Amino acid sequence: MTKAAAELSVNPNTVVYRLRRIHALTRRDPLQVDDLLLLSLGLRLYDSGAAELS
Structure with missing residues (x-):
């Protein structure tokens, strides 16, 4: 998470939040x-x- 956060220039907690949000929205x-x-x-x-074709 720390490495991903550094690449995205965000706090590691933000990475965790975004992953949880993806899980909540998409299951x-x-x-x-x-x-x-x-x-x-x-x-x-x-x-x-x-995706627009269907």
Whole structure:
């Protein structure tokens, strides 16, 4: 968490809060590999505009 916080220039508590918020909104745990993969793929689809097609 400390390394991620340094990369984002935020407090480590902010990183923890954001991960919890992602979990609350998506019901996916970004600390679990399978859920992280689904979140990552979802963001890539959204960024590519493919989400607008359905």
